[in-house]
Amino acid sequence: xxxxxxxxxxxxxxxxxxxxxxxxxxxxxxxxxxxxxxxxxxxxxxxxxxxxxxxxxxxxxxxxxxxxxxxxxxxxxxxxxxxxxxxxxxxxxxxx
Numbered sequence: 357x358x359x360x361x362x363x364x365x366x367x368x369x370x371x372x373x374x375x376x377x378x379x380x381x382x383x384x385x386x387x388x389x390x391x392x393x394x395x396x397x398x399x400x401x402x403x404x405x406x407x408x409x410x411x412x413x414x415x416x417x418x419x420x421x422x423x424x425x426x427x428x429x430x431x432x433x434x435x436x437x438x439x440x441x442x443x444x445x446x447x448x449x450x451x452x
Contacts, residue, residue: 402422426451
């Protein structure tokens with residue numbers, strides 16, 4: 357009998373998600389949840405749409421005042437998002 361490499365359940369699940377093409381979608385859901393956690397529930401309600409592509413996270417914000425406040429904190433917000441995700445996934449944050 358051939359000896360197989362022992363792998364963790366997390367590794368097996370991650371490989372399955374990548375093979376089925378679901379991994380990227382799951383990462384976007386996790387990123388959206390991290391965004392809500394970072395900015396708080398009240399501010400999260402002001403976000404109309406979000407998208408993520410090639411390291412750029414774009415968020416459309418209803419309130420101009422909130423958008424300006426968050427825009428001044430983009431560097432901190434990006435760092436907090438990456439910390440929440442457990443890896444450096446967001447390279448740029450665009451608020452519009």
